[in-house]
Amino acid sequence: MGKLAAEELFEDPRIAKAKELLLSAIDEAQKKVTAIKGPDPERVKEYEELLEQFKEARGAPLYYPYIGSGLGNGALVELADGSVKYDLICGIGPHYFGHSHPRLVEAAVHSAISNTIMQGNLQQNVEPLHLMQKLNKASGLDHCFLSTSGAMATENGLKIAFNYKKSATRLIAFERCFMGRTLALSHVTDKPAFRVGLPQTLDVDYIPFFDSKRPNESIEEADRELKKLLARYPGKHAAMAFELVQGEGGIRPGSRPFFAQLMNTLKEHDVPILIDEVQTFGRTSELFAFQHFELQNYVDIVAVGKISLVCATLFSKRVSPSAGLLSQTFTASSSAIEAAIYLIDDLLKGGYFGDQGKNMATFRNIEKRFKELEKRHPGAICGPYGIGAMIAFTPFEGEPQTTVEIAKELFDAGLITFIAGQNPTRIRMLIPVAIISDKDLDTVFGIIDQVIQRKKETLL
Ligand SMILES: Cc1ncc(COP(=O)(O)O)c(C=O)c1O
Known part of the structure; x- marks a missing residue:
């Protein structure tokens, strides 16, 4: 068998040399991005103009005055005003491997020389197959449909569930859940x-989420509510959507007994179990949070996104949809697919999982640091909450405006975090575990300490 022209191209020594040169140029540039710094005074005016143009172009201002320069170094990112900050929210999740990661750059370069920028459902190269096979194998589910956003992955999950339960019209979800922002998902979230003025597209029944302060009562309460709903609308629920660690809701983990109890009840009524892993994927003690909570036997449909770069809906044969239900022009960009293959391999082989893996060890490290801060600032810091790479703390009483102000003060001081939840509103971090070091965390916690101290003084 002769070589394909493409195989010859990909093996061309000039390509290997070009990759080597690119990576060494990036490496050199990264040496200039090694610590937090403030903006370059000569760029401040131009940056403000850019922010104004962003506001004009999108019809609303940016949440943070963040415009990236296109370069970073691990957890550090350079902005277009010349400032350098620690990225502890990672684009709300995707950049778990940090900025300008050499292997991801290499993946992007490899895909850049292939024939198309985007892969599609009608015509695709072999890489999407490799990615789907990896996700199927790692999840234990039979099939995988790729898409370009977490919302599309969860929306496809809903379509699979409704297609399976043909007479169903309703969905069950948890209070405080977030599932995305399409017309249908805005009614689940x-x-x-998030749904002001939007027409009703789905009837959703909510049950309370796990309350870690009252674990047993909370299991009984939620199961009682679930059984009431199943009795009130017999056969009418297409699925129950589970977010095993509520992300937007405030970084709230559930528990194995809580989920297992509800899932047993759902199974008795043949209601499919849809797990939204868009935020949890890759961040707990296992690749999938349903594996962390040992729920493998219950799962029918799983949506992944964010860290995976390419979003996907995984599902079992039992609920396979009829032809024509799922399709889109794109599967994802060629570079996202190539990078996702690298990421998943590295996650599975790189010591991230298990109780002693990097995710859980990083959480314990950060937890210890928060406990020290809590002692230094009693009443001003509560937490941390979460699991693995999903971490939040409540500043003061968790009053929304104060929390937003603190997030913005942290940003100005060089830490990019985000908020989550209501009552209380917390500061949320999706830690780039793959590349954050102890030395980085020393700096990060020094800054949190200073910002909280300053806020205490102004609130007195
Ligand atoms: C749990 C969960 N589901 C779905 C989504 C929607 O993903 P996307 O913003 O990529 O559409 C998100 C995004 O934050 C999420 O956290």
Whole structure:
């Protein structure tokens, strides 16, 4: 068998040399991004103009005055005003491997020389197959449908569930859940502000999420509510959507007994179990949070996104949809697919999982640091909450405006975090575990300490 022209191209020594040169140029540039710094005074005016243009172009201002320069070094990212900051929220999740990671750059370069920028459902190269096979094998599920956003992955999950339960019209979800922002998902996401003026597209019944302060009562309460709903609307629920660690809801983990109890009840009524792993994927003690909570036997449909770069809906044969239900022009960009293959391999082989793996060890490290801060600032810091790479703390009473102000003060001081939840509103971090070091965390916690101290003084 002769070589394909493409095989010859990919093996061309000039390509290997070009990759080597690119990586060494990036490595040199990264040596200039090694610590937090403030903006270059000569760029401040131009940066402000850029921010104004962003506001004009999108019709709303950016949440943070963040415009990246296109270069970073691990957890550090350079902005277009010349400032350098620690990225502890990672684009709300995707950049778990940090900025300008050499292997991801290499993956992007490799895909850049292939024939198309985007892969599609009608015509694709072999890489999407490799990615789907990896996700199927790692999840234990039979099939995988790729897409370009977490919302599309969860929306496809809903379509699979409704297609399976043909007479169903309703969905069950947890209070405070977030599932995305399409017309349908805006009615699942439990936040009225996210659906102002939108027509009712789905009937969703909510049950309370796990309350770690009252674990046993909380299991009984939620199961009682679930059984009431199943009795009130017999056969009418297409699925129950589970977010095993609520992300937007405030970084709230559930527990294995809680989920197992509800899932047993759902199974008795043949209601499919849809797990939204868009935020949890890769961040707990296992690749999938349903594996962390040992729920493998219950799962029918799983949506992944963020860290995976390419979003996907995984599902069992039992609920396979009829032809024509799922399709889109794109599967994902060629570079995202190539990078996702690298990421998943590295996650599975790189010591991230298990109780002693990097995710859980990083959480314990950060937890210890928060406990020290809590002692230094009693009443001003509560937490941390979460699992693995999903971490949050409540500043002061968790009053929304104060928390937003603190997030913005942390940003100005060089830490990019985000908020999550209501009552209380917390500061959230999706830690780039793959590349954050102890030395980085020393700096990060020094800054949190200073910002909280300053805020205490202003609130007195
Ligand atoms: C749990 C969960 N589901 C779905 C989504 C939607 O993903 P995307 O923003 O990529 O559409 C998100 C995004 O934050 C999420 O956290």
